[in-house]
Amino acid sequence: MMKSTSLMFGSIWMLGCILVIQMFLIAPGDAKIIQGHMKTASNFNFIDRFCFQPNEKGTLHYEIKYKAENCCYKLLMFNDEPDQWPYIRQHEDTLTCGEKKEAIPGTRNSKLTLTDGYNGCKKVTDSDGIEWMHCVGGRSFQTPRARWWYLVMSNCYSDVAMDFDYNITMTNGVKLWDKHFSADERYILETNLVFMVLYFFLSVITIRFSKILSERRFLHSTYKLFAFSVLAEFSSLFLMTIAYGMYGKTGLPYPGLEMFANLIESAGILVFILTIILLGKGFTITRGKLSEVSLTKLAVFMTVYTIVYCALYFCEETMFDPRDVLYKYESYAGYGLIGLYFIGFVWTHYAIYFSIKHHPDMVEFYVQFGVVFSFWWLATPVTILVCNYAIDAWVRAKVVNAIERVVICIGHIFFLILTRPNAANRNFPFNIKTTQIDSQKGYFPEAYTGTPSVLKAEAGQITNLKFTDLFVTDKTPKVKQAEQSQGDSAVSSGITLDAWIEREGLWALRNVVIKEY
CATH class of the missing domain: 1.20.1070 (Rhopdopsin 7-helix transmembrane proteins)
Incomplete structure (x- = not known):
């Protein structure tokens, strides 16, 4: 079991080393990055959330692109005040898109109309002659406490399905290993x-x-x-x-x-x-x-x-x-x-x-x-x-x-x-060795009692292994025979059992005797 475990964790180590090398070779990014394409019939679409750290400068950078004929989309930023996002989540089935948008107080900083000439937007025409609204901009956040912000793309006054590309980056402060994480x-x-x-x-x-x-x-x-x-x-x-x-x-x-x-x-x-x-x-x-x-x-x-x-x-x-x-x-x-x-x-x-x-x-x-x-x-x-x-x-x-x-x-x-294997550890729990069973005499200890106590069993039963034997100490005959031979050699050498135990360093067995010498 220990060998297979070592191989398993050796493989994990190798994988980890490869990933560490990759981590330091990749060019550093800016922050939490949210990017993708969204096409939906809904006119009020949640993008993501982020928690900005208090007393540090949090930033949000956006790049959004959609067809100019569908103007005008809005990027809405709700915070976690009870009358904003929590209120919308509680009543989202009864509120209209316009009513949800009005949960944000009348400020331009968190309600961004993405139209030509505003909030970093301008019209661009591709090679096929299609006009696109391309918006690039950002906002900064400074809050007295950690606060969640929820980003939503909306187009409340249009029945046309929303279809847009987005790339949004958010940061917390300027520290390399911290700024990318939500608070x-x-x-x-x-x-x-x-x-x-x-x-x-x-x-x-x-x-x-x-x-x-x-x-x-x-x-x-x-x-x-x-x-x-x-x-x-x-x-x-x-x-x-x-x-x-x-x-x-x-x-x-x-x-x-x-x-x-x-x-x-x-x-x-x-x-x-x-x-x-x-x-x-x-x-x-x-x-x-x-x-x-x-x-x-x-x-x-x-x-x-x-x-x-x-x-x-x-x-x-x-x-x-x-x-x-x-x-x-x-x-x-x-x-x-x-x-x-x-x-x-x-x-x-x-x-x-x-x-x-x-x-x-x-x-x-x-x-x-x-x-x-x-x-x-x-x-x-x-x-x-x-x-x-x-x-x-x-x-x-x-x-x-x-x-x-x-x-x-x-x-x-x-x-x-x-469980430290130290002679000074008087609470060491393992009093019985793994080779404790005597196969030659057919003894099988159903329970260790701390005294010379064994239960007799038929020798043939020991060879009939069952699932429950997973929770039984080792039954390998060769090892058990070697164990018996050690005990016999102790007796033949003329030393006491306690002296032999002390010599072998098996201090935990002083009060436990299983074999009959």
């Missing part, structure tokens, strides 16, 4: 960059710990899942930083790269959630196998969780109206995610309770585990609710992005500290 997106690039560097070091430490645990035969499947989650988060941040960096440099979005980064991040979060639940149930800590009922519940929960996570991005891409400032959690899928997090919170602590009840020697580990992951489980639903109801639309994206990064990072760091 609600500003500092997301810097935040992701900081966490990307942090996760680089976390990934290195995780890989190092994995190597140590593998040498000591403590590299359980739960730790492999954790390692995958850390590497997935790092890879996601790496690709997301590239996407935002290229957008900041060129003004052009890279939605495909962003979506790929989001998918990797979602996979990492789902795997980490699975790891938390498994550890709460004591898998690879106090037991080597999960019951059929537990596996069924876990499969259902993770399947529903995956569907809801996919629905978040599906709703954001296909169902959200660009005329509204919405966040992915403002959907039924977002509220469903809140419910799943509460279920995960209750389920994990229910499992922890029984793990402590049956294995009181693990109480110190599980108390710390339960406290930290109580915060972890509850932080996300609280974040969703706060972002939906308490955070202003113009700061929501960057605040929620920062909180999400902090929450997942705290979970990974705590897990890494709790």
Whole structure:
């Protein structure tokens, strides 16, 4: 698993390096660029929105072209005051085009009539003799607070279908890495960059710990899942930083790269959630196998969780109206995610309770585990609710992005500290090695009890592998035979079991004996 994971993330690294080189070779653009051709029967057409940063000079540059015979188009700029765009959205089915236009106070700065001699417009004739109205101009924006502006092309007093080309560029200030971003997106690039560097070091430490645990035969499947989650988060941040960096440099979005980064991040979060639940149930800590009922519940929960996570991005891409400032959690899928997090919170602590009840020697580990992951489980639903109801639309994206990064990072760091393979770590949870099962005697530990306790089984049953054996410790006969030979050699060499354990550096096995010597 570790080799395939390394290959996967090596490929991501190579892709990222190519994109970084491309990012610095592309000539810098001016800002967020909106361009295209629109032909529609409607006489009131939304183009895009942008949030201008307060106390900085925001600019809008436009280039619009349409047939002169259809004069005269207007470029309308609505702000987010209650009596402007929110009012229009609330009553758009009952208001006429003219009434919508009049929602803007009578000022020439935000109602631009695109006709010959005004607002940078002039008539031009092409080689076919067709007259076109070609308009090039701009406006500046200075606001006391971050404010959303909504751009609309209208032709209220004509029944002719609107047909025009447009190229609109918007900026915030003059800083190279900031001016291209809407105010609600500003500092997301810097935040992701900081966490990307942090996760680089976390990934290195995780890989190092994995190597140590593998040498000591403590590299359980739960730790492999954790390692995958850390590497997935790092890879996601790496690709997301590239996407935002290229957008900041060129003004052009890279939605495909962003979506790929989001998918990797979602996979990492789902795997980490699975790891938390498994550890709460004591898998690879106090037991080597999960019951059929537990596996069924876990499969259902993770399947529903995956569907809801996919629905978040599906709703954001296909169902959200660009005329509204919405966040992915403002959907039924977002509220469903809140419910799943509460279920995960209750389920994990229910499992922890029984793990402590049956294995009181693990109480110190599980108390710390339960406290930290109580915060972890509850932080996300609280974040969703706060972002939906308490955070202003113009700061929501960057605040929620920062909180999400902090929450997942705290979970990974705590897990890494709790499972560090260091003799000074008295809370090290993995007391049983991966080669714990004795195939020669047909022993199979249904649950690790912290005492010399095994359950006898028919040797032939071990060879009949089932799906549920994915959640059972290693059953490789050769490795288990080598494990038995080590124990026998310890006895034949005349040293005590404790002395042999100390000599081998297996300090975590002092209180756990599975084999019979």
